[in-house]
Amino acid sequence: MTKETIFNDRTSALILSLHRGKESCPVTEFKGWVFKQLGQVLDFDAASWRSSVGDDGEHLLDDYSPDLPKLNDKMPRLCASQTDELTTLSEHVTLYRLAGKRAFTSEEHLLLEMLLPHMSTSYRQNLLYAMQPPQNDPATGFGAYAICNAAGILHRASAAFTELLLLEEPEWQGPLLPWKAIATVGRRRHLEIKGSRIIVNLRRSEKLFHLHIRARTPIDDLSLAELKVARALANGSSYKTAAQHLKLSPSTVNNHAANIYRKLGVHNKAALVGLWQELEGSGKHF
Amino acid sequence: MPDTPSASENQSAELSHFILELYRHIGTIPQEAYKAWALDGLKRVLPFDSAFWAEGAEFGATIVDAHIHNSIHPANEWLADYAQFKEADPLALAVFENKGTTIYDADLMPREAWLADPLYGPFCRKHQIAYTLCTMDYDPTTTLVEVISIYRADSEHPFTAAEREQMQFLFPHLLETRRRNSQAYGSPPGPMLDDIAICEGNGLLHHAGEKFLTTLQKEFPHWHGPLLPEKLLKTHGIKTCNAVFPNQPSSALNLVCSQERSPFDMLTPAEQRVAKLLIAGHSYQDGAAQLSIGISTFNKHASTLYRKLNVEGRNELTHRFGSRLG
Secondary structure, eight states, rough: OOOSSSSSSSHHHHHHHHHHTTTTTTTHHHHHHHHHHHHTOOOOOOEEEEEEEEGGGGGEEEOOTTTTTOOOOOOOOEEEHHHHHHHTEEEEEEEEEEESSSSOOOHHHHHHHHHHHHHHHHHHHHHHHHHHHHOOTTTTHHHSSEEEEEOOOOEEEEEHHHHHHHHHHHTSSSOSOOOOGGGTTTTEEEEEEEEESEEEEEETTEEEEEEEEOOOOOGSOOOOOHHHHHHHHTTTOOOHHHHHHHTTOOHHHHHHHHHHHHHTTTSSSHHHHHHHHHHHHHTTTT | OSSSSOHHHHHHHHHHHHHHHHHTTTTOOOOGGHHHHHHHHHHHHOOOOOEEEEEEEETTEEEEEEEEESOOOHHHHHHHHHHGGGGGGGHHHHHHTTTTTEEEEEHHHHHHHHHSSSSSHHHHHHHHHHHEEEEEOTTTTEEEEEEEEEEOOOOTOOOOEEEEHHHHHHHHHHHHHHHHHHHHHSSSSOOOSEEEEETTTTEEEEEEHHHHHHHHHHHOTTTSSBBOGGGGSSOOEEESSSEEEEEEEEESSSEEOOOOGGGGSSOHHHHHHOOOOOOOOOOOOHHHHTTTOOHHHHHHHHHHHHHHHSSHHHHHHHHHHHHHHH
């Protein structure tokens, strides 16, 4: 084999993870996360990443330069930048090695230049996700998602889907999905399958089914009536206002509440609110 | 290996740009057109004559979707010819055992040997395949398989070692974006970088998508960064003759979108709902029942929207706007 070029599997995997990670990483940690990824293909000891706008970068939008050692001219450095002429948006990335280490090569320079557009795109996309998180939207997330035909034969599945499926059915092997209910769905457009550890939602579009899996939470044990009461209580309603709002008698609400607390394993409203926020925050439920 | 692969500046920029384009267009290309679109792009950075891109369950057993790109004979003929020896295809077996690795057929055995094969030889001659780069992904749990082969027809133009490497480099991104594209199918598009801008309260740009800029320049031909036109920062955005720019101010940053303006923007939400039902072919009675409104209200909405859109009635409405609302 000849010498490895910049078009290698590690670099390809890095670009892939940049385009995936933009959805899950908090904005404040994003650039740090990117540098950590970058460390897998480039050897460096310190780094900085400036995002700016305006002629000559006069407005600094974000400057990420953590724990930079005292810089001196003896430290090898590698710079890459891109500027859009129309918008004047620009990115400057600099990587440093400690003094005495080898200089950066032209190959490494090429590599950083190639990666920069992906770094900046995923940085912007990450910012956008933070401002407008997708609501359980398979179009944007690489969710637990699959497609099968009417017989339950898998046509497509994401890695997250398989992972959750194996939670419920550790021995499973494709291509036939383990749920017999799929074959009996008939003319209905929706179907929910409750497993002991997962919830599967099926939606039919023409001849195929789109499937979504999520982990089962205690909230799935609630009846529809209990769910309505729980939601009201978790949102801060008193028993009385919940009863008025849901057109139920106070004693019915009391009954439901007792069942809710039992099923969710909590003993008071504060714990209910906490649990609700946790499940809601995990994005797995709603 | 015949030559030392070395990356030139152009090459790496082209490949990087192509990958970015793939990710950018996940939500904008219809699912059924995605493979053809992506292969056309691939062809510009890595020239080939025809290609095969298919997914299936259980290696060789079920083909879920197969796309034959630029074939000289019809796709079903191609598939029928291939089906005769697919189980005995040595190239397919080689890629199956090396998932994610691009295999060059000429590395396995010389071209003469391929052509001498009683099944493979006639197939290659008929479909004008001189050289193949083939890559496969396989998940043993789900048994799902995905394979992309690109073919060159001219025996004087073999693939190089560098090209084999580039195909292997690009393969994960072709798969990832194709998968996300098919997930996007039938679901509402989520936030897309392309048609939005992010700015501070005074208009100072943090991001501007390509499509956003194109639309912006139509309205403000002389615009130049770093500040967005003040007009766009009004609380709910603005409508201009060609576009709408809804604005979503949030705590620190604004999100400004651009959309091509459609005549439907002139309708109220109630009228839009009525229009959709009319286009879908519902009767007034049925439509009114679906929206839980009276027939006379439905009637009124219908006549107002006909006037606003300047159409005579349902037939013209469906004819002119039907495709837009799906």
